[in-house]
Amino acid sequence: MTGEPVTLRVNGAERPVAAVAPWTTLLTVLRDEFGLTGAKRGCNQGVCGACTVTIDGEPVRSCLSLALNCADRDIVTVEGLVPAGAPAGALAPVQQALAEGNAVQCGFCTPGILISAHALLRRNAPLTVDEVRAGLSGNLCRCSGYKKIVEAVARASEARP
């Protein structure tokens, strides 16, 4: 890869890359350089939301974010939803809610949905169904019809302290 060196902070860890081209997206670096394949390439046009990660707590399309712009920012992917140091196999409450609520079908949109939900849940209040529907409206799911996803995220928001 031609380009500049950059260090990205992903899921709390500093990850250097020797050379990143100016046009290389964050999604490409996450998947191809770091092997973090949880974020998916569904459209590469910023529509489907399967590549969603958070940057400094805000959900963004990693397929539309240039990697070089992401230095010194906090990036969280689906692989980082469980805090470092948690026991092996631990799940974040929202992951558990989706898994138990039959809200996962093919799973391809799931990482993006989880990240959008995670960003929504940062507001501590319980979320209404309509707040969840609005908050997830940038993530396409073709399998579920959304109902069980919305239910699971709303349930996870109630469980928050």
Add this chain to the structure above:
Amino acid sequence: MTPLDTSATGVGASLPRLDAREKVTGRAQYIADMVRPGMLHAAVHASPHAHARILGYDTAEAQAVPGVACVLTGDDFPDGRMGAFIKDEPAIAKGKVRYPGEPVAVVAAEDEETARRAAALIRVDYEDLPVAATPEEAVAPDAPLIHEGLADYFKVFPAICGGNVASETELSEGDVDAAWADCDVIVEGDFETPAQAHLSIEPVGALAEVDAEGRVTLWSANQSVFRVQANVCEALQLPMSKLRCLTPKVGAGFGNKMEPHVQPLVVQLALRTGRPVKLILNRTEDFETVRARHPFKIRCKTGAKKDGTLVARELTAVLDCGAYGDDSPGVLGYSLLMSRGPYRIPHCRASGKLVYTNRMRFGAFRGFGNPQVTFATESQIDEIAGRLGMDPLDLRLKNRMQPGDRWFGGGDVASNGLAECIEKAREASDWARGRALPAPPGKRRALGVAACAHISGLLATGAIVRLLEDGSVVLNTGAVDIGQGSDTVLTQMCASALKVPADRVATASPDTDGSPYNWGTTASRVTYTTGRSVVAAADKVAEQIKRHASEIFECAVEDLELRDGGRVGIKGVPDKELSFFEVSGRAHWAAGGPIVGTDTWVYNQPSVDPKRAIARGLPFPQIGVYSFGCMIAAVEIDETTGKADVVEVWSAMDVGKAINPGSVEGQIEGGFVQGMGFALTEEMVFDGPRLANPSMMDYKAPTSLDAPFDIHSIIVEAAEPGGPFGAKGIGEIGLVPVPAAIANAVAAAIGTRLRRLPLTPERVLDGMLEGGDED
């Protein structure tokens, strides 16, 4: 480890997906996530023309790009042809191109960017040919011939074909022409449905690797490892023993991944380079080249007596096949088989034509032609109800098939829960409150209904159940779980049949080397068809377990029973029992040999009884096992914009037995929203032969704000004799009645019958302003 709630695991429990943890942690591997040592990346050079002769290739510039390992054109591929019904499709264009986007050359390089750059540098010399972009153009007297070799192509059914007509099918019962005279009311109309994109969030892709002996292993996004194997071997003229097909996780299918996409291309590249080669299509390529739901033009006529008794129906359909046959003859034949609906109509004739055009191929899509014809036929049931002043639900109940009635054509129908579906939907939706509902100012609201049926018995399948040394179980079926949850459902069946918890059953990933044949995850068939084999194979394991126990206890096999937790014991003697561990240990080390149960079968009930019906060109001689459903939708229309929204829906589906109720609801809800997109917003728009909106930005699928939250799934269980635990299919039927139910609600709200999908704001507004009937 955070435990998931798996307290109940057997049949009837909403056990979380076996792969739910893998999927919510981002660890599930899909085709694009796979990497092999030394792997090359491929890219396609696509045809810019709809119909042109290929005069020559110049690949020198592409070959010279640093990092390019291989460039292949049509000249580098064997002359084999593939196709589910008509063997008409080469792995890559040879001699001529037939649609815009058709692969013409492929490149393998060290990285994807290099491959794509090189693919763009390939020069192809074309001679333009006249284009037939629509079925009307393709059947015109001076139309260019799209497949000159059609007559000589191998076909798997008695196809009636010629010119650009790929297949003609007709099915009839009774005397339709004479029956119209007995009708007091006749409705007639032309219906039209657009091409719909499957839009799995995962684009298609494949990865092939060749070993030192030249044997190929192929992973791909697919719905059947065995169809992948058959297609690639036919196109590349390879013996099936030289190709092993496997599957990673599949990011949904809906029919899109049932038949071939890029698999033959990567196999040929791997064979030529000796290195692993991966090809993932981008979204635009996926839109333009894989396949989509057929556009239908339907003429339908239905007649009834004054008391509402249905007397006669005639339906003719014209389907745009696109450039290659794919599953299209099946879609035509199946749609006609469904054209009488779940009713008694003594006189019925359905016929259709499938026409090759210079558009992308059309193929299987959830519902397989049934949603299109059901849109027409269920619209007409409502029209008749309106003309006779009858309640649409009562009219449907009055005419529903009765026990012992045969399906259109003469096929057997065993279980039928339609009446219960209609009554439960009626009650849950409070239908009695009237069809026009109170609405906010500037809006109109109304209820609409549609009923339907769909099959789940079709073609061949099998299962192998093995007992490991410690008494654990391994289930192997070859059925690809495309995300709908079949691995979980089949595991629950196996666990229940052997009375072990589901976590004692390992479910093997499909593998053409090791799994029994399975035609595919399609046609709503896995729960019923594969489930039957799972239960039969598990029963054979149970028999062997009992035989061991009878030898140990010196008792009759009939005196033994399986007990919860993996034990076998003497009936009525609680302390006389053995664990599967003890039995399997004896089998492995002392007597009888390791315990294996296998079952294979092929669905063999005829679709047509020649004493009742006349059938010509029917592609499915054996199909059946019917699920039934009734859906009521509450739709709100904005009087200013014409925009229609579904605010609430009640979907009652007869699934025989819900093996995993949570998964059944998932199919109903997901099917509803995909059907709602088809009804209201989704349309692949063609500019002549070329797709004009191949992006998610320009193709509008429903989001979480478009889909109603109030989707009420009502599970009805009319047990299917012979079904595994009484179960039958649910994969497609939830989508089938949706466009009709929504159109019926829209008609009730605006007073105009709209017969063309999607029901865009513009069309609804026009209907509202003009009033009366669209025709």
